[in-house]
Amino acid sequence: MTRPVEAPPPSLPRGLRVAAIVSLLFSAPTGFLALSESLGLGQLEEHREAAKNSPPPSFSLMGDPAIDARITQAQYNALAPHRESRALVLGMLSVVCAFVFVSAGRLLRPDGLPLERMRRMLVVSTIAAAVLRTIDGAQWAVVARRMAPTLVEAMKGMPAFQGPNSAEELGVVTWLMPAISMAFTAAVAGVFALLGQYFQSDTVRHAISAQDGALTEEED
Template identity: 55%
Template sequence: MKQPASPSQSLPRGIRFAAFVCLVLSAFTGFFALRESMNLGRLSELKEAGDSQPAFVTSLLEAQISALEPMRESRALILGALSVACALSFVAAGRMLRPEGLPLERMRRMLGGAAISAALLRTIDGAQEAVVARRMAPAIIEAMKTLPELQGQAIEQFQAVPWLFSASTVGLTAFVAGTFALLGQYFRSERVRQAIIAQDGDFAEEED
């Protein structure tokens, strides 16, 4: 005898795919935000560890720490909030895929709000990363000039480095924050809401 489908399995494929994308994106974004937040609390240790590294690595690490120190508290706050938003998004997306008896509508509302919050916080995080990238650019150029394989290269060849460094930071921010924003708006849409309510059945009636 065929087992009845769970609410999540009966959802349209588009909703389940969006929930899976949100699950993966939240996991990676939250992990890296948490790791960087923890590293902010041990900048002095990282600086000491860099002293034993090659001169190229040491100069880059010193430039990064110098750029991070003025914004350490605000950046730690943003990264901590981003980690929480990603955790909520991860839990809600996971429950959308495997509700385990929970009403999907509650998870939909949580997921929509958490994804929008993550988009906003990741945008601020990206702006701070862009500032760090701009401040590190001169150190990167000087460090590259010391590499044996780049000796004798024209100075003009290094001028694109700051632009490429900043562009990659902005591009990654736009991709991650934009994806979170699109997912948040998708799960807050009326079409998704009606599809979720139709699957909730008795849960929807109880909330009404």
């Protein structure tokens, strides 16, 4: 008498797998960049002094190494008052993104672990990432706003901004820099917030419950 073939455990819905992959793709670079900047802020003064004493580079982003140096110093000066608080936020963001990455990876490859635990971790970590990324973006918008006058002053001497409409064009820079920062922040933080809402939805709860039930039956 042949043994009946057991049905394979139900696979995760396609939408849930896509959401887990998106979590991996967003958490990895966000966490890496946050960790890199957080470590760099710990040596902000060393970097600022090194930039002052280093020879001008062969390649200039603005077409003049002196202008590049002024913009770099303006960035360091704008970051200095917020160094401790920004390093704390970025450090927390990198840790939270690590939790997002691990829990999303475990959803895709559970290896016998209960998925409900990973789902709960994803809900908390993605929402926390959205909040911290929003704070990070607000801090960087302040830095960009403080850098804008230096950038505008440096650009006034460039040949491209000597026309009759140069004053209006340069005036756009003062609000464009923080606006770009806030738009990018809204996009990234919004994705994390949407992921958090999705992972705590009833659809995901039922799918995870069915998957965990199948794994428990296999173990029994």
